[in-house]
Amino acid sequence: MSDEDGIQRPSDVGPDDAPPVEEKPYKIVFEANRCFGAGKCAEVSDNWELSITSGVAAPKTYFFGDDDLEHNVRAAEVCPAKKDDGCIHVVDRRTDEEIAPDPHGDGTLSVDW
Numbered sequence: 001m002s003d004e005d006g007i008q009r010p011s012d013v014g015p016d017d018a019p020p021v022e023e024k025p026y027k028i029v030f031e032a033n034r035c036f037g038a039g040k041c042a043e044v045s046d047n048w049e050l051s052i053t054s055g056v057a058a059p060k061t062y063f064f065g066d067d068d069l070e071h072n073v074r075a076a077e078v079c080p081a082k083k084d085d086g087c088i089h090v091v092d093r094r095t096d097e098e099i100a101p102d103p104h105g106d107g108t109l110s111v112d113w
């Protein structure tokens with residue numbers, strides 16, 4: 001799951017049956033264990049739903065194209081988890097960089113695993 005430096009690459013995360021990059025160039029990496037159910041994501045993006053039973057959010061789809069980029073980026077940016085760093089990560093699969101929320105400002109995956 002990690003390279004030799006111990007830095008996790010976005011491409012290391014996700015299911016093996018992912019759709020082709022050309023069709024769905026973006027993906028979600030979601031730290032569900034850091035979600036505290038604030039529901040901000042669901043307010044700004046149709047891709048996000050808050051489960052009443054579990055109390056945490058989940059994306060309807062983990063892979064998407066340009067048409068759905070903006071609202072997923074918005075969800076990543078408004079998520080207040082992790083002291084506002086956010087627990088929703090939008091990754092460009094072509095460059096393997098985190099587009100949002102990118103709190104480090106360098107495209108590295110900002111997960112705490």
Ligand code: SF4
Nearest residue numbers: 035036038039041079
């Ligand atoms: S905004 Fe973040 S913390 Fe709130 S429900 Fe969505 S993913 Fe969870």
